[in-house]
Amino acid sequence: xxxxxxxxxxxxxxKAFSDAQNSQELYNCKVQFLGKSGALTEAMxxxxxxxxxxxxxxxxLVNEVKVELEAxxxxxxxxxxxxxxxxxxxxxxxxxxxxVSSQEQGKEHPIYKVTNEIFSIMARLGYSLRTGPLIEKDxxxxxxxxxxxxxxxxxxxxxxxxxxxxxLRTHTSPxxxxxxxxxxxxxxxxxxxxxxxxxxxxxxxxxxxxIEGMCVDSQVSMxxxxxxxxxxxxxxxxxxxxxxxxxxxFPFTEPSAEVDCSCPICKSKGCSLCKHTxxxxxxxxxxxxxxxFEHAKVEYPKWQGFAFGFGVERMAIIKYGVDDIxxxxxxxxxxxxxx
Numbered sequence: 001x002x003x004x005x006x007x008x009x010x011x012x013x014x015k016a017f018s019d020a021q022n023s024q025e026l027y028n029c030k031v032q033f034l035g036k037s038g039a040l041t042e043a044m045x046x047x048x049x050x051x052x053x054x055x056x057x058x059x060x061l062v063n064e065v066k067v068e069l070e071a072x073x074x075x076x077x078x079x080x081x082x083x084x085x086x087x088x089x090x091x092x093x094x095x096x097x098x099x100v101s102s103q104e105q106g107k108e109h110p111i112y113k114v115t116n117e118i119f120s121i122m123a124r125l126g127y128s129l130r131t132g133p134l135i136e137k138d139x140x141x142x143x144x145x146x147x148x149x150x151x152x153x154x155x156x157x158x159x160x161x162x163x164x165x166x167x168l169r170t171h172t173s174p175x176x177x178x179x180x181x182x183x184x185x186x187x188x189x190x191x192x193x194x195x196x197x198x199x200x201x202x203x204x205x206x207x208x209x210x211i212e213g214m215c216v217d218s219q220v221s222m223x224x225x226x227x228x229x230x231x232x233x234x235x236x237x238x239x240x241x242x243x244x245x246x247x248x249x250f251p252f253t254e255p256s257a258e259v260d261c262s263c264p265i266c267k268s269k270g271c272s273l274c275k276h277t278x279x280x281x282x283x284x285x286x287x288x289x290x291x292x293f294e295h296a297k298v299e300y301p302k303w304q305g306f307a308f309g310f311g312v313e314r315m316a317i318i319k320y321g322v323d324d325i326x327x328x329x330x331x332x333x334x335x336x337x338x339x
Contacts, residue, residue: 003061009039010065017069017076026080030073040066107336111209111328114316115192118211121235125228127188127213132175134194140174141167145252146291158198160206168196172210173252176307179214180296185303186217192312205325209312216288216298216305222255225285225306229259233282237264237319244279253286253307265321273321280318283310 013033020026033039044062047055119129147154160168175191192211199206215224230243241264245257260279262268268278285308293300313325320339322328327335 006043006061006065009033009043010069013039013069014072017072020076020080023077023080023084026073026076034066034069034073040069107333107339109328109331109336110316110320110322110339111312113339114312114319115209115211117236118232118310118312118315119190119192121232122190122213125188125231127190127215130175130179130189130191131193132169132172132178132191134169134196135162135166136169136174138165138167140177141169141171144177144292144295145173146289146295147251151251160196160198170197171195171309172212173307173309176212176214177292177296180216180293180298185298186215187305188215189213205313205329207329208325210309211312211315212307212309214288214305214307216303218303220287220304220306222287222306225287225308228306229285229308233261236315237261240267242268245285248284248286250284250286252289252292253284254289256284256286259283259285259308261318264318273318282315282318283308285309 013029016029016032017026020029031038035041040062044059047058047062050058141159142148142151142154159170162168172191172193172195175193176189179187179189179191190211190213193209194207195210196207197204213228215228226243226245233241233243240262242262244260246260248256248258250256258281260281263271263274263278263280265271265273266278270276270278274280285306288305288307290300293303293305313328316322316328317325
């Protein structure tokens with residue numbers, strides 16, 4: 001093969017690279033001239049038939065053409081890619097005038113909403129948030145709260161047992177024990193989270209949420225407790241509501257009381273929610289039992305305290321007039337968008 005033939009291959013290849021309209025056409029040209037069976041490769045094969053003294057010059061010439069063509073290919077490839085990107089950006093330009101179908105936004109869950117509202121109220125009284133494990137040792141769920149094995153109070157809470165020594169916590173009160181054991185006194189804390197009991201009907205769920213408060217200081221009385229809860233009720237349900245305290249029993253408080261508030265739905269006139277009594281039970285409370293302090297190794301009466309607890313679902317039912325507790329875990333947007 002003569003030099004003129006090689007020059008013709010180079011000229012044809014450069015023209016083909018220049019005329020290619022897209023990346024695929026350019027690649028096909030590369031295969032045609034530089035591929036394993038391409039024109040330049042076939043020319044290199046002819047070198048085997050040349051006299052020995054002509055091979056170096058011919059090999060150098062072929063190599064120069066190859067280097068020039070490869071450089072031309074890369075330049076053409078870069079130019080085509082840039083042109084294709086520009087074209088694609090023009091074709092895919094966002095049309096801001098195009099109308100899109102509206103999508104319904106998610107809604108804040110009433111349990112989350114109520115919990116946050118309770119936090120914000122209690123934070124103004126100096127309370128800070130605590131959480132704890134969902135699987136608790138029997139000791140923290142019962143014994144440390146003055147509910148030893150075989151105590152009748154255990155029948156008040158139908159329990160999911162994980163094994164012989166662990167349970168799904170039946171209340172958030174273990175959070176208080178953990179705080180008494182590990183934190184420096186005095187304390188004002190709010191504990192919250194899911195709890196679990198073997199119960200399910202129109203007014204009970206096997207998995208629901210509680211929120212509990214605890215105040216421990218050098219001088220704490222029942223009047224402090226009543227004042228705290230009365231303030232909370234007015235802030236949460238409305239300024240016109242009243243509270244009342246009825247004697248009750250809880251192993252971890254002494255004295256203990258049930259807390260009622262005047263019905264925020266009917267304003268004490270009587271309705272189906274308050275069963276026409278004008279009052280609704282919202283939770284329990286009391287002064288912390290000295291036995292609880294003893295288990296937590298807190299010196300009593302140097303330190304005294306009170307505790308109170310509410311069911312978050314119940315608070316939401318009372319605040320919003322929900323007729324069935326089973327609406328809360330269903331996550332039906334038709335229900336949630338009301339809040």
